Amino acid sequence: MKMMLFSMEIIDEENNNYKIKISNGIDNSFVEFNPLKKELHFIDNNNLSDFFKGQEYQFRKMLHNKRIDTYYVGFKVKVVIREDKDVAAFNDRSKILVLDKRNNNYDSYAIDENKAEARIHKIYTDASYFEKKNHGGFAFIIEDLTGNYNLYTDKVKDIGSSQAELEAAIKALELLKDIKKIRIITDSQYVRKGLTEWLPIWKLNDFKTINGESAKNIDKWLNFDKVCGEKYIEFQWVKAHSNHFENSLCDMYARDTAKSFKGKM
Structure with missing residues (x-):
């Protein structure tokens, strides 16, 4: 780019x-x-x-x-x-956003779902965070190339709702460190757009927003970028609470994990 x-x-x-x-x-x-x-x-x-x-x-x-x-x-x-950004395509939630970091490259673009990779490891994520209690939980499902599912959950504290969403994606990618092609399916525009649109800009403009303020959660974003390694990542958005099976399952387990939070971590 x-x-x-x-x-x-x-x-x-x-x-x-x-x-x-x-x-x-x-x-x-x-x-x-x-x-x-x-x-x-x-x-x-x-x-x-x-x-x-x-x-x-x-x-x-x-x-x-x-x-x-x-x-x-x-x-x-x-x-x-x-210079080459198709803003309308990036704003179209039906499009899949691609981050391609292979061969020491860093490129992002939007594609139609029918042009996405047919055989690819998939990560479904969701998080639940109780802002007043300042703790929550996340859940993610990893689907391998044979269609097998593995479910993971964990508790989080003192990081906020948006960061909990990022944490789910980061932990899933850490488990797939040797896999080069991955699709992340999420109901979070925050996760979908961070690496494909915002971080490349922040790296050039001293991590400032258009309002002149420091971008939030930079350490988390840089860690997210790091665990993507030299991978090809597809980001697919799904609407929350829309009866999407895997997203609904992650939502249920994330909420249960958040509710089970007791004491210090």
Whole structure:
């Protein structure tokens, strides 16, 4: 994947229209964006502006996701544009997201389910976390190439709901350290998108979000990335509580494990 790093600075504001300067260190481009009306205007015409016009969908998504309170004159952040990214496909939950780290590569892309690997080890995961009690549990099923299932559960504490979802995937991948092709089936968009979209960007922009804040759970994400090794990983999303057999089974066991939590770990 080709990733390009830019600096973005809000330099002026009038009637909720924010003038934004974008720079690659050599050239500058100026745009105007109204976060309330979601209106974007390119002010000048040069090569850098033409590039951002070609990546307008991706650029708009960043601006739309940026919190209103972070729009102010003087705000600065580094942003990353992926030149070949099909944003619509990545946002399509029916698509399978692929992370391919084989041969010292790091690439991600979206594919239709009918183009996914036919023979592949599968991991089904889910987690249950009681935020008020600050503990929970997770469960995952590993399905091998012959269709045999193995179920695993464990308790977690002091990590939060999202991290519990990550922990399930990490533990499953650790058990499949010698397997090169794996599909992770999850109801968590957090798990599905982290390595395929967010982490490559965070590595380039000092682990900052579009709001200028430090990304959360970086140590966990880096560990997730590490256990993927030089693997081919497919991430498939399923809707929670939709009678998907394996997901429902993982949900049931994750909840039972969370409820059985007693004392210190």
